[in-house]
Amino acid sequence: MTVHPPVTGHCDELQDALTAFRASAHLTERWGERLAAVLTGGGRLLAAGNGGSAAQAQHLTAELVGRYREYRPPFSALALHADTSSTTAIANDYGVDQVFARQVRAHGRPGDVLMLLSTSGASANLLSAADAARAAGMRVWALTGPAPNPLLAGSDESLCVEAPTGATVQELHLVAVHMVCAAFDAAVERGTWRDGDNRR
Numbered sequence: 001m002t003v004h005p006p007v008t009g010h011c012d013e014l015q016d017a018l019t020a021f022r023a024s025a026h027l028t029e030r031w032g033e034r035l036a037a038v039l040t041g042g043g044r045l046l047a048a049g050n051g052g053s054a055a056q057a058q059h060l061t062a063e064l065v066g067r068y069r070e071y072r073p074p075f076s077a078l079a080l081h082a083d084t085s086s087t088t089a090i091a092n093d094y095g096v097d098q099v100f101a102r103q104v105r106a107h108g109r110p111g112d113v114l115m116l117l118s119t120s121g122a123s124a125n126l127l128s129a130a131d132a133a134r135a136a137g138m139r140v141w142a143l144t145g146p147a148p149n150p151l152l153a154g155s156d157e158s159l160c161v162e163a164p165t166g167a168t169v170q171e172l173h174l175v176a177v178h179m180v181c182a183a184f185d186a187a188v189e190r191g192t193w194r195d196g197d198n199r200r
Contacts, residue, residue, distance in 0.1 A: 014171055017163035021172050027159050028176050031141060032183020038113055038139075039064070039075040040188060046108055046138075048080040048100045048129055049117035052170045056143075057117050058082055060177045068181040072188055078107060080129075100129035110137030117173055118142070119166040121149025121158075130154040143176055145169040 005012075035045060045064060047057035061077035080103045081087055087099045094102060104114060114133040116126045121144035130140045130151065140155045146169075147160040161172045 010167070013164065013168050017161065017168050017172055018175070020162050021175070024159060025176065025179060027157065028179035029183040031157070032180045032185075033187040034139075035064075035113060035180065036184050036187035038111060039077070039184075041111075043076070044107065044109070044112045045075075045077040045115060046080055046104060046112065046133075047077065047115040047117070048126060050081070050123055050125070052166075053117040053119060053143075053173065054079070054081045056170060056173045056177060057115065059174065060115065060180070063177070063181045064184070068178070068185050070185065072185060080104070080107075097124045097128050100125050101132040104129050104132040104138070105136060108133055108136045108138045112136075112138045114138050114140050116140065116142045116151060116155070117144075118149075118151055119145040119169045119173075121145055121147075121151035121160070123151075126151055127154055143173045 039045065045061065047061050048054070049057040058079040058081070061079040064075045064077035066074070080100050083103070086103060090099045090102050108114065114129065116130060118126050121142070127150055130142070131154065133140045142151045142155040142158040144151050144158055144160045145166065146162050147158075149160070152158045152160060159176055161169045163169045163172065
């Protein structure tokens with residue numbers, strides 16, 4: 001592994017990781033197109049993460065409810081950690097491991113999508129959420145750090161970022177979020193979501 005200087009080396013580390021990331025980034029296009037099919041068909045995206053990954057998940061849902069680049073209709077997307085009353089009540093009454101799973105059971109429907117973001121891919125509350133989503137008939141996608149990790153195994157599809165630090169993983173998760181949004185908007189504009197099953 002290359003050792004970079006502590007400050008300017010951050011850019012070098014990011015550049016190294018971005019080169020590897022680009023090879024698997026085609027998955028974001030498929031996710032964006034699939035998400036267009038789900039959301040234009042009346043489905044919903046649920047998203048969750050912890051810490052900085054929570055901010056990334058909320059960034060994704062904001063782009064879908066608001067807009068990414070150009071004007072388009074709003075679509076249903078919820079960041080589960082953003083409801084502080086629910087998360088704190090659930091954590092208090094049922095334990096931290098259930099803060100997302102219980103909300104998934106409340107809001108998720110068959111055919112909806114759950115997007116989970118985690119630098120470690122090992123957060124117990126995200127793993128519980130993935131289990132709840134699969135039981136509800138939802139599709140589970142994960143953005144994680146290096147493989148292998150438990151969330152990779154617990155998801156339908158995963159994009160695992162190979163990077164030595166959590167900061168660089170999160171930076172590339174943001175790139176992935178924007179790529180999903182770009183693919184989503186392009187699919188909505190083309191109307192390709194009209195072809196085939198609009199829920200799965």
